Amino acid sequence: MGFFSVLGDIYQILKHTFRQVFMRPFTYFFPFEDRIYPERTRGRHIHVRKNCTACAQCVRACPVVAIRIDKEDKMYEKDAALYFDYTRCIFCGLCVEACRFDALFHTPVVDLSEGDRDDLVYGPDKITTLDRDPLEWRGRRFR
Amino acid sequence: MSPDILDEAMEIWFGPQHVSAHGWATKLTLVGDYVVECDPNAGYFHRSAEKVLEYKNFRQGSLVLERMCMLEAFLAEYPYVAAVEKIAELEVPERAKIMRTIMMEMSRLHSIQFWWGQFNAELGFFTMALWPWVDREYSLDAFEELTGSRHTVSYSTPGGVKYDFTDKVLKQLDRAIKRFEDRLPKFRDMQMGSPTFRARTKGIGQYTVKQGLKWGLSGPPIKACGVPMDLRKDAPDPNLAYNMCDWEVPITENPDHPGESDALDRMEQRFKEAETSVQIIKQLLPQLPEGPIIDPKARAKANRLPEGEAYARVEGTRGITSLWLKTQDKAQTAYRAKIRGPCIASYYALKDLVPGAKFADFIVIFGSLDPYPGWWDR
Numbered sequence: 001m002g003f004f005s006v007l008g009d010i011y012q013i014l015k016h017t018f019r020q021v022f023m024r025p026f027t028y029f030f031p032f033e034d035r036i037y038p039e040r041t042r043g044r045h046i047h048v049r050k051n052c053t054a055c056a057q058c059v060r061a062c063p064v065v066a067i068r069i070d071k072e073d074k075m076y077e078k079d080a081a082l083y084f085d086y087t088r089c090i091f092c093g094l095c096v097e098a099c100r101f102d103a104l105f106h107t108p109v110v111d112l113s114e115g116d117r118d119d120l121v122y123g124p125d126k127i128t129t130l131d132r133d134p135l136e137w138r139g140r141r142f143r
Numbered sequence: 144m145s146p147d148i149l150d151e152a153m154e155i156w157f158g159p160q161h162v163s164a165h166g167w168a169t170k171l172t173l174v175g176d177y178v179v180e181c182d183p184n185a186g187y188f189h190r191s192a193e194k195v196l197e198y199k200n201f202r203q204g205s206l207v208l209e210r211m212c213m214l215e216a217f218l219a220e221y222p223y224v225a226a227v228e229k230i231a232e233l234e235v236p237e238r239a240k241i242m243r244t245i246m247m248e249m250s251r252l253h254s255i256q257f258w259w260g261q262f263n264a265e266l267g268f269f270t271m272a273l274w275p276w277v278d279r280e281y282s283l284d285a286f287e288e289l290t291g292s293r294h295t296v297s298y299s300t301p302g303g304v305k306y307d308f309t310d311k312v313l314k315q316l317d318r319a320i321k322r323f324e325d326r327l328p329k330f331r332d333m334q335m336g337s338p339t340f341r342a343r344t345k346g347i348g349q350y351t352v353k354q355g356l357k358w359g360l361s362g363p364p365i366k367a368c369g370v371p372m373d374l375r376k377d378a379p380d381p382n383l384a385y386n387m388c389d390w391e392v393p394i395t396e397n398p399d400h401p402g403e404s405d406a407l408d409r410m411e412q413r414f415k416e417a418e419t420s421v422q423i424i425k426q427l428l429p430q431l432p433e434g435p436i437i438d439p440k441a442r443a444k445a446n447r448l449p450e451g452e453a454y455a456r457v458e459g460t461r462g463i464t465s466l467w468l469k470t471q472d473k474a475q476t477a478y479r480a481k482i483r484g485p486c487i488a489s490y491y492a493l494k495d496l497v498p499g500a501k502f503a504d505f506i507v508i509f510g511s512l513d514p515y516p517g518w519w520d521r
Binding site: 013040061091097 | 199202203206270277280287288289290291292295297305306311333
């Protein structure tokens with residue numbers, strides 16, 4: 001192992017390092033930009049109440065008891081209100097798989113952060129829509 | 144050992160707060176720079192997985208297993224699925240068999256890439272830690288494209304698999320394999336040719352086949368001694384497609400010490416494992432037939448199982464992973480489940496392997512056996 005071999009190694013490392021300088025960064029400036037998630041991403045759910053039949057198969061399938069159903073709360077003829085507890089959910093996809101009426105889907109939205117723990121329980125008003133209140137902090141809007 | 148030496152002995156805890164001790168703690172007794180006693184402690188990562196399995200139905204159970212070791216999630220969830228399939232006597236479609244095998248080998252490849260980086264980070268070679276991790280991202284992209292999740296994949300289910308391959312998934316798989324194949328020879332030369340790395344691993348943590356088998360080691364730690372012990376070849380699972388392709392069990396035989404392995408041999412062995420995985424995937428991808436990916440009656444059959452018991456095992460990245468499942472008649476959940484992780488053997492092997500080594504070599508020995516805490520705390 002001579003002087004030139006060490007020099008060669010250093011050259012190899014520097015070559016790799018400088019090549020990275022001209023590449024797109026691997027990271028994102030997160031709250032302001034985000035990567036494109038694949039179609040199958042198991043993010044937060046969306047509940048289509050029009051198709052729901054209140055069969056409660058999603059509630060039965062959930063391994064961590066994250067879903068609660070309220071059959072009294074009806075918007076259409078047969079549907080029910082669902083409450084998703086995202087402090088418990090493990091995003092396994094069993095509830096979506098169990099739904100035979102196209103009433104429950106995963107969405108590629110994975111940013112669920114909230115300031116308050118209670119806000120992570122998505123009631124019928126939040127789980128049926130993807131719209132969210134804008135989050136502002138110190139005069140900057142994050143979403 | 145004279146009592147005078149032990150007067151100077153110092154007991155230190157390696158973990159659970161140490162950066163490379165994610166969920167384990169080992170008590171070491173040191174005299175000067177040498178370890179005279181090593182006492183591995185389990186229990187810092189305990190999540191009662193076996194008890195939890197008694198409360199989950201047969202479709203939910205595999206979710207617990209994949210969380211035992213998220214680095215090899217496709218492999219980890221399989222023993223549970225296989226045990227349920229045995230009791231319920233489910234037929235798995237041909238396409239699902241091949242898809243499972245491909246993803247299990249991808250999982251092995253990903254796990255080895257992660258271990259490779261982790262081991263180098265533990266040794267202080269951070270460059271060689273980050274480069275394999277960049278390649279690992281490509282495997283994770285493929286997992287995400289296929290299942291919608293990077294680690295907790297939830298892929299195999301009794302009777303088949305949940306998600307079908309799309310063109311994009313196949314492209315991602317191809318990209319991950321090509322990237323790995325392109326960069327492996329270069330990285331391998333850098334790794335194995337590095338004099339510092341060789342000096343730190345050669346002759347460290349050396350054991351014979353006899354010792355290894357006594358401790359119950361399996362997988363790469365025993366194959367690195369030159370023993371071709373591999374479940375994929377020895378007991379091929381009928382629901383996997385290992386006999387549909389042509390491959391040899393990778394072994395490492397070091398002419399300097401035949402029948403023994405040190406940390407360097409185990410590194411070499413894992414490169415060979417990864418190469419074999421790539422070889423298997425490349426042979427299986429063109430054989431993918433058209434057809435269903437799940438037995439249509441599987442969902443109903445796996446709802447309630449007849450009385451029975453089954454033992455299923457798979458050759459994991461770290462060794463033999465197995466599960467024993469007992470069910471009562473028409474029960475919706477398992478009566479009892481017993482998991483055998485591969486790492487409990489390699490963790491407790493430290494008790495005999497470490498004494499006599501230098502303190503700085505402890506992490507080399509530990510890392511070269513590749514134990515994952517999830518597998519001994521269940």
